[in-house]
Amino acid sequence: MKAILRSRLTPLLALALVMALVPMIAPTSFHLRVAALVWIFSLAALGLTILMGYAGQVSLGHAGFLGIGAYAVAIGPARLGLDPLLCLLLGAVLSGLVAWLVGRPILRLKGYYLAIATLGFGVIVALILHSETELTGGPDGMSVARVTLFGWRVTGALNWYWVSAGALLVGALLALNIAASPTGRALRALHDSEVAATGAGIDVSAKKLAAFVLAAVYAAVAGGLLAAMNGLITPEAASFSHSVELVAMVIIGGLGSVFGTVLGAAFLVVLPQALTAFQEYEQAVLGLLIMVFMIFLPQGIVPSLRALIEERLP
């Protein structure tokens, strides 16, 4: 039992199982859309899981990278006539490149200082997307061309459901691969002690940068998918509150847990839909629930529950 709980692929299988089940029980394409959004935001948050959960480096501007990916898919086809799918890739590369440029200087900062630096980065990206109306359509956003996958026009909730689910599965697999590899060990090590990691011959700044770039690529791909699925993107996608939301997904699900991140994303995407029943009290209830979860599952949903279960098992 414990072996199953600890196995690397358990979360992946669980996830695949859930993905296969949802379309069977989802009554309408609205539910499929919500599920697809969960997968997409999970993907974005997974990057943060690597960066924050493994390497312990906070980013409060991660929606900025999501915005870069999203607008690449919007701007490329509309302004440059490029293929949307190509733009998804270009967006990921661009986002990684920006992360590399920005990360080199700022990853030397620690803790809250890194948080404010990344926050600043995110604010600047959002501001550019907001202000360069010619390019981005300004605050009201811009529409996004339909995506064609090898001649197949991706439309409809079910198709997007599978595309986003597939993307998340790949993302989750890569994240789990990293966790179980020397790189993952190095990241978790520098989380606890940078001096000791250096003392083990690990190039701490290079590893941090790699995690940062990878996280940016995850976010960009998620952003691209979001934009393509919605057919429209607004600068809101890159906003500070979105960055906080991504961080919240990672923390609520459980720092460093891949499956937890998906649960965290589900929590924050599905809950507002469920809470509409409370009408004006929606926000208050949401805040309350976040507090209650964090108080009673302080390490996040998955690690806290796992600890509880392991404690009860012989």
Next chain:
Amino acid sequence: MSEFLQLAFSGLTVGAIYALIALGFTLIYNASDVINFAQGDFVMIGGMGTVFLMAAGLALPVAALIAVIAAVLVGLLLHRLAIEPARGASPVTLIMITIGASIFIKGVSQILFDKQFHSLPAFSGDTPIPVGGATILPQSLWVMGTALALVVALYLFLEHTLVGKAVLATAANRLAAKLVGINVALVLALAFGLSAAMGALAGVVATPITLTRYDIGTLFTLKGFAAAMLGGMGNPVGAVVGGLLIGLIETFAAGYLSSTYKDAVAFLMILVVLLFMPRGLFGSRAVERV
């Protein structure tokens, strides 16, 4: 010259508001290593509370006092019901709790108050005071004065009283703090209560200038956090200098460069400063030994 002066006055006013909020962060951070994301909401409670109490017929000073007390109660409740039960949780978890609290406070305020913008009458009238070709509003002086008074008070408290030291000790090493007999729960409650009071006070003096609404706290949290980090987290003098600097940078950027990108300019400046001084302008220089 008069233009420069005018921009400087504006910058100092806005900066003093940021500084007041940054000061609020300082205490909770110093006691617990936590950034309180509900700090801006304390500011909102101060402003909105006063507005609604005045609308109910109370005089400004009375209304302000009650609003500040209400904010302190909220701060204490936040500590008692959310922070204290999660005792021993990591700072990330505690920060997440404060984020939840911030959403909760906004959610309740939009029902308790409303979703409109509100203002307070300026304490000493609206007549601009001309200085060297530029003008400054009397309310700006109130804001700056309050910031000055609070920074001095906080500095004296932290540096020159044993209870202040106990606050710092609690954040530095909670285990050791318990072992020397510090009542850690009490210290944290004190920090939350006082931070809330400072936040609410900031709200009362700033509202005649910034106006207020149930969700204005997010903005205040963001700017106050930036100010506190620029100055060096945990240092009250740093908080004030950081706040004033950001206010000035924003204003001068808007005045001389681009009003669209003034926030970007401010954050770029913060980045540049942090690259050379990774712990902010007044952050501790001592390094952890290995």
Next chain:
Amino acid sequence: ADPIKIGSVVSATGPAAFLGDPEAKTLKLYVDELNKKGGLLGRPVELVLYDDGGDANKARTFATRLVEDDKVVAMVGGTSTGATMAMIPVFEEAGIPVVSLAGGIEIIEPVRAFVFKTPHTDKTACQKIFEDMKARGITKTGMISGTDGFGKSMRNQCLKVIGQYGITVLADESYGATDSDMTPQLNKIKNTAGVEAVLNPGFGQGPAIVTRNYAQLGIKLPLYQSHGVASKSFIELAGPAAEGVRLPAPAILIDDKLADNDPQKPVVAEYKTSYEKASGQPVSTFGGYAYDGIQLVARAIESAKSADPKKIRDALEATKGYVGVTGIYTFTPTDHLGLGTDSFRMLVIRNGDWALEAPAR
């Protein structure tokens, strides 16, 4: 009978709550009214209202929910242009009529079969303002606009039409949606030689702060605000500084000053009284848009004698001379707004209250 479901997605919270909140309140109020009067076609009306918090992505999700899950027959809403644009494809595809409450001209240009809107476009407001400027001999202006969707879109529309009035823009400044001090920008405009008037497209607290800073800097030029501040709370927020501010606004702000034979007078008076009684807050233009939206849909259902979305759409498009709070609407297959510049009136703030300016020219 099972209820007729009318959907709505508004930004009741978030940065556009200033607009979305009165919209939501109005919709609830008038759906209740409808039901008190026995509903529509003998069936009760159910309002399914969601709050997108100002996030276009959320709006889109709620749009799907309204269509797929709630199965609404019509929809009133989309507070912002961004949210509306995000939702349109969903409703177009499902063939469900939308009456948007957002200002952007791109919502109805090009005309989409199922999309209508009640607010004046920014363009109309700009035209009204420039007409007034021209009549007063102003040819050079300074502009300061909010960078939110409303301010930015109106700025762009104004720049598009300004040439037709022979007016030039000498200074073009902006401020962020949450800024609390605009003196630097205003100071720049003040120091720009030749400026004869200042125009401030924007909504929320921004224009109030602009107005106060304007007074603080002692700028004596005429200040034009937009219909984005058309609510009594603007006068409260801006305080004495608001004296003399001019703005285009719908009839709703000056119900008591309308001519007795003005067809809008009774409508406006009724809405104002009901809304202020129910919400305890002053009416605004935004609530008025929602009023017109829900009334248009209700009328369409009645005249279509059917709750079938396609029929409602057809009936909507056939609307002629509906006297609303915002203006008098006549939709055609090529015009899904159906308002002219005459639905705006030029107001000026005097003694802390709105006053009607004699029509220019």
Next chain:
Amino acid sequence: MSTPLLDVSGIGIAFGGVRAVDEVSFKVATGEVFSIIGPNGAGKTTLFNLVTGIYRPSRGTVRLDGADITAVPPHLRVRSGMARTFQNLQIFFRMTAVENVMVGCALSERTSFLADLLGLPSVFRQNRVTRAKALALLERVGLADLAEAPAGALPYGALKRLEIARALAADPKVLLLDEPAAGCNAVETEAIDNLIAAVAKSGVAVVLIEHDMKLVMKISDRVLVLAQGRPLAEGPPRAVRENPQVIAAYLGDIGSREADRAHG
């Protein structure tokens, strides 16, 4: 002495006024155990920090195997054969004991970021190799039965040994140990004693900081005494422990007695 493996000359640093290390030079050869002792605050740990590159010296040079590494960043010094333990424990508390040591093996691992990301079979082969090596090292320091325990749950003495295992994992040519026996009782110290001797014998130059005089006097080939950042004495253990200056500044009664006991 054959060619020195580690050659530190004239090194120094000051922290605002305090000259923590001042003109210190020493050489260590392969297979040698070289100890550094001195009063608290003498600058021993700081010296380690200079040698391993955590602090940049204000003057002086560090040579390893003939190459000047004074300006080489710390993680690359490990690559050229330098590993250390820390006086203020630097443990990866969220990882298990064996994972801590596996991190120490980073240098000998042959995978790339891309391979790690894709989860190629080579990564898992590598993991198995690394794990086996780490377990062997834990065995060597006597922690085999705690391999899967979270490091955060280990008692202080065990953590000290865990650090030694992690340092050994880098296959160092020079091993710098900062108070490895602190927190260990006499019997446990003996085990560490044997471990150090064996490591030295296998051809590693060991630099040892320690306040346990029995240990120092027993296994050191040479001893350097620091006081207030400067060398006070240097030489074979016997000479050092009889040096009256050293007795007065550092050893005292207990120290002398223990030092004597080492040689019986």
Next chain:
Amino acid sequence: MLTVEALSSAYGRIMALREVSLEVKAGEIVALVGSNGAGKTTLLRAISGVQPVCGGRILFEGEAIERLEPHLRVMRGISQSPEGRQVFGPLNVEDNLKLGAYRRQDARRQARLDHVYGLFPVLAERRKTPAMSLSGGQQQMLAIGRALMAGPKLLLLDEPSLGLAPLLVDQILAAVTSLRTEGITTLLVEQNASAALAIADRGYVLETGHIAMEGSGAALLEDPMVRAAYLGL
């Protein structure tokens, strides 16, 4: 003065202390020895109230204290110098010491401060230095000094000699002995067992969470099992 009765404590499911009983009489020096992981630190932490216990009682001056918050135990006169030093890193040396007397703002605070500075002159030299930049041994001195500042009735020392130069170990142990003449009772955990037992009135041997042996210091020093397992003789 201190009676521990059948005290148990666990980390998760790992029992670190199993029904440990011991007694410290007023004015005594009691040494507690045991190998790595025996539970010595856990026991001291439990007495100070920073470690949850799952059974048993702790009586101090006849009153049960096992439910009291840590700061209340300090107020009753229990003070500890913890393992791993645990100084207040960003605060300077003097502030660390003053905080040691947080619950003892009496007239003798200055005298105790002078006493600590006398015991460790280097702390006086560096009184304005942030504790985190002190050397390891200096921090250890600070931790001990801070515990003394509370003017305790019962002093708990967890490996006070750890990282201290031999000369200072002499001084520390001498200081503990002299504290007894001032009426301070000490429970001493030491790896340097021979030195600790030499100054102790009585000693306990802790083995994997339970008391394996007890006796006078001298008797334990002579015990063949103790000599083999802990003294390495």
